[in-house]
Amino acid sequence: MGQTIAVTGKGGVGKTATAALIVRLLVEAKQGAVLAVDADPNLNLDAALGLKAEETVGDLREEGLDRTASLPGGMAKAEFLRMRIQQALVESKGFDLLVMGRPEGPGCYCFANSILRACVDKIGKQYRYIVIDCEAGLEHLSRRTAGDVDVLILLSDLSVRGLDTAARVLELVAELDTKVGKTAFAFTRPADGFPAELQAAAKERGLPEPHVIPEDPELRDLDVQGKPLVEVSEESQALEAVRSILRGVGVLK
Numbered sequence: 533m534g535q536t537i538a539v540t541g542k543g544g545v546g547k548t549a550t551a552a553l554i555v556r557l558l559v560e561a562k563q564g565a566v567l568a569v570d571a572d573p574n575l576n577l578d579a580a581l582g583l584k585a586e587e588t589v590g591d592l593r594e595e596g597l598d599r600t601a602s603l604p605g606g607m608a609k610a611e612f613l614r615m616r617i618q619q620a621l622v623e624s625k626g627f628d629l630l631v632m633g634r635p636e637g638p639g640c641y642c643f644a645n646s647i648l649r650a651c652v653d654k655i656g657k658q659y660r661y662i663v664i665d666c667e668a669g670l671e672h673l674s675r676r677t678a679g680d681v682d683v684l685i686l687l688s689d690l691s692v693r694g695l696d697t698a699a700r701v702l703e704l705v706a707e708l709d710t711k712v713g714k715t716a717f718a719f720t721r722p723a724d725g726f727p728a729e730l731q732a733a734a735k736e737r738g739l740p741e742p743h744v745i746p747e748d749p750e751l752r753d754l755d756v757q758g759k760p761l762v763e764v765s766e767e768s769q770a771l772e773a774v775r776s777i778l779r780g781v782g783v784l785k
């Protein structure tokens with residue numbers, strides 16, 4: 533398995549934008565193959581990366597359950613799902629994308645999920661880096677779909693709720709005994725500086741020394757024009773901030 537980098541935090545804090553910029557920086561660094569995983573049910577990492585994903589792993593899960601009863605030539609469920617996941621991969625320049633899709637419904641999908649996890653793990657082996665845009669609730673991390681995490685990037689806006697979400701992720705990690713290599717924390721989009729009490733509140737919650745991902749006019753413009761966020765220039769302030777986070781955790785030199 534390559535190095536897993538998971539980006540998480542409250543909704544709207546900039547997870548998808550940050551994950552997309554991480555992918556861009558890793559592709560540019562040419563340190564090895566990159567797999568981007570959209571594990572947020574809002575499904576917008578593909579657009580941020582300038583791609584369109586037609587199928588999600590969630591679709592496959594349901595289809596897998598329905599179809600495996602009548603598989604051709606005694607094909608095993610695991611083999612069938614592995615093949616279909618490979619088909620769902622969107623291949624792009626320097627990286628691939630896998631979209632998880634919405635979380636499972638109320639029924640018991642445990643068996644299909646465990647097969648699925650094994651398949652994703654297997655596919656993950658083909659990459660040096662796996663960048664996961666996690667939903668705020670960290671469903672996938674808690675179900676270990678993401679497996680253990682090498683680098684956990686927690687983001688928060690300038691709110692106590694944002695900090696609480698980030699802190700809850702840390703608690704969850706401890707509770708589930710998920711192995712996390714390094715953790716980085718960043719405040720996103722501070723207007724003009726940020727209140728000292730939030731810094732104190734972050735410290736109180738055991739969050740690491742914060743980075744700052746500034747409000748970036750380039751990202752805003754790309755948003756307005758509906759263009760992929762990875763199209764920021766080398767001068768982008770957000771790109772620079774994300775680069776510095778990746779250097780801090782030793783992913784980039």
Ligand SMILES: Nc1ncnc2c1ncn2[C@@H]1O[C@H](COP(=O)(O)OP(=O)(O)O)[C@@H](O)[C@H]1O
Binds near residue numbers: 542550745749752
């Ligand atoms: N640093 C930033 N500067 C300007 N706009 C940003 C920045 N980070 C995120 N955005 C924009 O804010 C919105 C929410 O960000 P997004 O990454 O989708 O959040 P999340 O994935 O956490 O819900 C998006 O339109 C995104 O392009």
Ligand SMILES: [Mg+2]
Binds near residue numbers: 665
């Ligand atoms: Mg998102």
